[in-house]
Amino acid sequence: MSYRIGIDVGGTHTDAVLLDHNYQVVAETKSPTTEDVSTGIYQAMREVIAKSGVPREQIHLAMLGTTHCTNAIVERKRLNDIAVIRIGAPATLAVKPLIGVPEDLREKLGKHVYIVHGGHEFDGREIAKLDEEELTRIAHEIKDRVDSIAVTSVFSPVAKDHELRAAEILREVLGEEIPVSLSHEIGSVGLLERENATILNASVVNVAKTTAEGFVNALHEEGIHARVFFGQNDGTLMSVEYAVKYPILTIACGPTNSIRGASYLTGFSNALVVDVGGTTTDIGVLVNSFPRESSLAVEIGGARTNFRMPDLVSIGLGGGTIVRIREDGSFTVGPDSVGYQLPQKGLVFGGDTLTATDVAVALGKATLGDPSKVAHLDRVLLEKVYAKMVEMVEDAIDKMKTSAEPVPVILVGGGSILLPDELKGASQVIRPENFGVANAIGAAIAQVSGQVERVFSLDELGREKTLELARQIAKDEAVSAGADPCTVEIVDIEDVPLAYLPGNATRVRVKAAGNLAVKADQSGN
Incomplete structure (x- = not known):
C-alpha cells in the first residue's frame, strides 16, 4: 500500500489528512496554527500519523500548503537581502523600481537598486544593447552583500534574452548557487507589477528553503522518507526545487486547496465554494475543477503585482469572529476574531468572549462545547445577529456570481457548521463528508x-x-x-x-x- 499526507495551514487551524492510494481518507486532524507556523505543521503531522496507525515506510508522498511566504511579506520578517536590477535604461529612468510600494517594505528591499541599459520594445526590437560591463560591475559590488537577486527587463515576456544573459553574468561572478528571479518566468506584461512580483519572489527564497528543509527533516524524524511537494495558488503542486525557485506561487494556496478539495469531495467541477475558517470566509469559483483566476492586479503586502492569483472574496466572518452587543441592542459582527484561541475564549468553552460559534450553538444550529453557557442570551437578538452573519455570506456569494441564475454552493472548512442548509442565490447547498479538512484533502489530491x-x-x-x-x-x-x-x-x-x-x-x-x-x-x- 502507498499513502500520502496532505497538510494545509490556515489562520486558525493547521489541518492534516492521510489518504490511501485510492484517495480515501484514512485519518484527519485539526491542530492550532502556531505563531511560527512550523510547530503547528509538525504537530498536525504527528497527530494524523498516530491516528491512522499506518506503517511509516508506506507513506510515500507529503503535500504542504503553507502561509510561510505570505506571512513573511506581510510581517516584513525573515526576508532575503536582495539586489533589484532593472534592464530598461534609458527608456524607464523616469519611474524607479519599488515605486508605490509601502515605505517599510521599500526600506527592506530597496537597498541595492540598479537600472542598466537594455530591454526590448513591445514588438521584440531592442531598446538598447544590454550593458554587460555594467552588470559585471554590479555583480562585483553586491558580492557578499546580497543573497538573492531580482532581474526585470522591459517587455521580457516578449523577448527574454536580456534577462537570461544577465543571469549568466551574475552567476559567473557570484557563483551558480545565487538565486536569481527572472521576471519573464513570474509575471505577465506590465513592467512595474511584474517587477514587484519578481522582487517579492526574490525576497522569500530563504523562507521557502527553510520551510522545505524543516518539513523534510520533520518527516525524517518520524521515520518517513516521502517525496515532498508544495501547494501553489492555482490548486496544483510543485516540487521542493520548483517551490524554492518560485516561492511567490505559494501565496493564497490555502483557499485554492479548499476549492480543489471541495471539487474532489462532491464531484462538482463548476460551483461556488464557501470556505469558512476560524477568522475569515473565503469564497472562490470552481471552473472545470480548478479555481477561477483573477484578471485584476493583486496587492501582496501593499505591493501591486500581476502574477496569477485565484479570484477570491474574503470577508471577516469565521468561527472565532467576535460579536459585540451594545446596551441599546445594536450589534457588530467582526471583523476581528479570537482565531485559534476559540477553545479558550468562546463562551461555550468557558471563556468570556461572545463569538459567531456561540451564536450558532445558542440557536441550536451547531453542536459544540457546553450549550448551557449561552442559554441566558437573548434569543431574539441572537436571531438578528445570525441573520446578519448569513447575509454577509449571501452578499459575498452574489459578488462572485457572473449571472443572476442560482448556482450550486459547496460549504467547506470547520467554520461552515455556522451556515444553514439554504442560502439565497444557491440552487443547492452541499456540505460534503470530511468538509472540515477539505483544504488538506485538496493539497493531498492535487x-x-x-x-x-x-x-x-x-x-x-x-x-x-x-x-x-x-x-x-x-x-x-x-x-x-x-x-x-x-x-x-x-x-x-x-x-x-x-x-x-x-x-x-x-x-x-x-x-x-x-x-x-x-x-x-x-x-x-
Whole structure:
C-alpha cells in the first residue's frame, strides 16, 4: 500500500489528512496554527500519523500548503537581502523600481537598486544593447552583500534574452548557487507589477528553503522518507526545487486547496465554494475543477503585482469572529476574531468572549462545547445577529456570481457548521463528508501543473502552430514540475489579440496539468 499526507495551514487551524492510494481518507486532524507556523505543521503531522496507525515506510508522498511566504511579506520578517536590477535604461529612468510600494517594505528591499541599459520594445526590437560591463560591475559590488537577486527587463515576456544573459553574468561572478528571479518566468506584461512580483519572489527564497528543509527533516524524524511537494495558488503542486525557485506561487494556496478539495469531495467541477475558517470566509469559483483566476492586479503586502492569483472574496466572518452587543441592542459582527484561541475564549468553552460559534450553538444550529453557557442570551437578538452573519455570506456569494441564475454552493472548512442548509442565490447547498479538512484533502489530491503566458507574433508561425507551441511549453513545464507525462492534459487555454502591437501579436495563456509522477517503487503495490 502507498499513502500520502496532505497538510494545509490556515489562520486558525493547521489541518492534516492521510489518504490511501485510492484517495480515501484514512485519518484527519485539526491542530492550532502556531505563531511560527512550523510547530503547528509538525504537530498536525504527528497527530494524523498516530491516528491512522499506518506503517511509516508506506507513506510515500507529503503535500504542504503553507502561509510561510505570505506571512513573511506581510510581517516584513525573515526576508532575503536582495539586489533589484532593472534592464530598461534609458527608456524607464523616469519611474524607479519599488515605486508605490509601502515605505517599510521599500526600506527592506530597496537597498541595492540598479537600472542598466537594455530591454526590448513591445514588438521584440531592442531598446538598447544590454550593458554587460555594467552588470559585471554590479555583480562585483553586491558580492557578499546580497543573497538573492531580482532581474526585470522591459517587455521580457516578449523577448527574454536580456534577462537570461544577465543571469549568466551574475552567476559567473557570484557563483551558480545565487538565486536569481527572472521576471519573464513570474509575471505577465506590465513592467512595474511584474517587477514587484519578481522582487517579492526574490525576497522569500530563504523562507521557502527553510520551510522545505524543516518539513523534510520533520518527516525524517518520524521515520518517513516521502517525496515532498508544495501547494501553489492555482490548486496544483510543485516540487521542493520548483517551490524554492518560485516561492511567490505559494501565496493564497490555502483557499485554492479548499476549492480543489471541495471539487474532489462532491464531484462538482463548476460551483461556488464557501470556505469558512476560524477568522475569515473565503469564497472562490470552481471552473472545470480548478479555481477561477483573477484578471485584476493583486496587492501582496501593499505591493501591486500581476502574477496569477485565484479570484477570491474574503470577508471577516469565521468561527472565532467576535460579536459585540451594545446596551441599546445594536450589534457588530467582526471583523476581528479570537482565531485559534476559540477553545479558550468562546463562551461555550468557558471563556468570556461572545463569538459567531456561540451564536450558532445558542440557536441550536451547531453542536459544540457546553450549550448551557449561552442559554441566558437573548434569543431574539441572537436571531438578528445570525441573520446578519448569513447575509454577509449571501452578499459575498452574489459578488462572485457572473449571472443572476442560482448556482450550486459547496460549504467547506470547520467554520461552515455556522451556515444553514439554504442560502439565497444557491440552487443547492452541499456540505460534503470530511468538509472540515477539505483544504488538506485538496493539497493531498492535487495535480501538478505548468503554465505559459507570453506574447507571440502570429505572423511567424501562424495561429495553429503558435498555439501548439504554447501547449507544448505548458506540458513541458508541468513535467519539469513533477507531473507524469502520460497524464498531462491542457486544462485551460486563451489567446487575446493585441490590436495595438504589430506582427499580429497575441497574448497566449495555456495551462497544463497531470497526475503526480509516481516512482516505480511507490506504485501502491
